Amino acid sequence: MPKMKSHRGAAKRFKITAKGKVRRAQAGKSHLLAHKTQDRKRRLRRTALLSPKEEKRIKTLLPY
Numbered sequence: 001m002p003k004m005k006s007h008r009g010a011a012k013r014f015k016i017t018a019k020g021k022v023r024r025a026q027a028g029k030s031h032l033l034a035h036k037t038q039d040r041k042r043r044l045r046r047t048a049l050l051s052p053k054e055e056k057r058i059k060t061l062l063p064y
Contacts, residue, residue, distance in 0.1 A: 004063045004064075006061065006062050006063060006064060007061035007062065010058060010061040010062055011061075011062060013025070014050070014058050014062065015047075016059075016062060021049050021050070021055065022049065022050040022054075022055045022058050022059065023047045023048070023049060023050075024047060024048055024049075024050055025047055025048075026043070026044040026045070026046065026047070026048055027044075028044055029041065029044040029045070
């Protein structure tokens with residue numbers, strides 16, 4: 001049986017941590033940044049974890 005392919009769009013957006021959780025980038029950091037406070041923009045740089053429900057769905061797209 002051939003190897004499964006990773007969903008390339010998902011592979012670019014999500015990373016699996018060592019413990020198997022899924023990390024994602026925060027939304028809202030691409031444009032309209034002038035009116036957002038520096039604190040808010042700094043917070044948006046950090047990554048966040050997916051909820052368990054979404055995590056299950058994304059893990060099917062990233063088999064390896």
